[in-house]
Amino acid sequence: MTTLYFEAEREDDLRRVGYSKERRVDPQIIVGLLVDRRGFPLQVGCWEGNKAETTTIIPVVEAFQAAHGIEDLIIVADASMLSAANLKSLHEARLRFIVGARTTRAPGDLEAHFHWEGDAFTDGQVIDTITPKKGSRSQRDVSKRREPVWDPHTHPGSWRAIWAYSKKRAARDNQTLTTQANRARAIRRRREAPQGHTFCHHPRR
Numbered sequence: 525m526t527t528l529y530f531e532a533e534r535e536d537d538l539r540r541v542g543y544s545k546e547r548r549v550d551p552q553i554i555v556g557l558l559v560d561r562r563g564f565p566l567q568v569g570c571w572e573g574n575k576a577e578t579t580t581i582i583p584v585v586e587a588f589q590a591a592h593g594i595e596d597l598i599i600v601a602d603a604s605m606l607s608a609a610n611l612k613s614l615h616e617a618r619l620r621f622i623v624g625a626r627t628t629r630a631p632g633d634l635e636a637h638f639h640w641e642g643d644a645f646t647d648g649q650v651i652d653t654i655t656p657k658k659g660s661r662s663q664r665d666v667s668k669r670r671e672p673v674w675d676p677h678t679h680p681g682s683w684r685a686i687w688a689y690s691k692k693r694a695a696r697d698n699q700t701l702t703t704q705a706n707r708a709r710a711i712r713r714r715r716e717a718p719q720g721h722t723f724c725h726h727p728r729r
Contacts, residue, residue, distance in 0.1 A: 525580065527552045527573065542574035545604075556580055558588060561600075581610070582617050598622060608658055611683070625685060629655060633685050636666045647691035655685035 529552040530539050539551035552573035558566045569584045581599070589597055599614065599621040614621050631638075633655045653671045656662050663682050664672060674684035 525554060525556045527554055529573075538570070538572055540573035542572075554580060556584055558584060582613060582619065585619060586617070596620075612657070625655065625687075629660075629685075630687065632656075632660050632662055633664075634687060635662065636664055636669070636671070639666050640669045645689040645694075647689065649689045651687045651689075653685050653687070654679050654682040657681055657683055 527542070527544060529544065529546075529548050529550040532539060532551050535541060535551045538553055540553075541549060541551055542554070544550075544552060554571045554573055554575055556569045556571070558568070560566055567584065567588050569580065571580050585597065585599060589595070597619065599619055601621065601623050603624045603626045611621065611623065625633075633653055634651065636653070637651060651671060652673075654662065654664055654674050658681070663679050672679065674682065
C-alpha cells in the first residue's frame with residue numbers, strides 16, 4: 525500500500541486529503557499492489573485518499589481469493605504498513621499474516637532471554653516466543669526459562685513472535701549508532717566552544 529499525492533487545490537471523488545506519512549495536506553489516492561513471494565504482480569487496486577488501510581487490504585485480498593478459488597493465503601507486510609488495529613481486523617477476517625516487528629519491542633519480548641542468558645546471542649540464533657497484541661505487558665512468564673509455544677487459546681492477548689539475531693546486522697547497526705553519536709558530540713562541542721572576544725570601537729571625542 526502506498527499513497528500518490530497531487531498538487532491540486534481541490535479534492536474530487538477519488539483524490540482526497542488523508543493520512544500522509546510525509547505529512548502532506550495535498551489530495552492523494554491510495555494504491556495497493558498484491559504480489560506473490562517472488563514479487564510477481566497479482567492484482568492492483570486504487571482507492572480514495574482518505575480510506576483506512578483495513579478497508580482496502582481485506583476487501584482486495586478476499587476478492588482475489590474469490591476470483592481464483594484460493595482458500596488458504598498468508599499476507600506478508602512490513603511493520604509500518606499494519607497497525608495493531610489492522611492486525612486485529614485481519615485476524616477477525618480469518619486471514620493469516622507475517623508482519624515485520626519493530627526492534628523497539630525486542631526488550632519486552634526477549635525479557636526472559638536477557639534474564640536467563642544475559643545479552644549473549646549466537647549468529648543466526650532464532651527465538652520463538654510471544655508478543656502482546658496491545659501495549660507492552662507480556663503474558664510471558666519470566667520465571668520459566670523455556671519459551672512458550674504460542675497458542676491462540678492459551679495466549680489470547682498475544683501474537684507469535686520470532687526474533688532472529690544476525691552478527692553482520694548487529695555490527696552494521698552498531699557502526700551506524702557510533703557514527704550518529706560522534707556527529708552529535710561534534711555538534712555539541714561546536715555549540716559549547718567559547719566564542720571569540722568581541723571588540724567595540726568607540727570613536728574619539
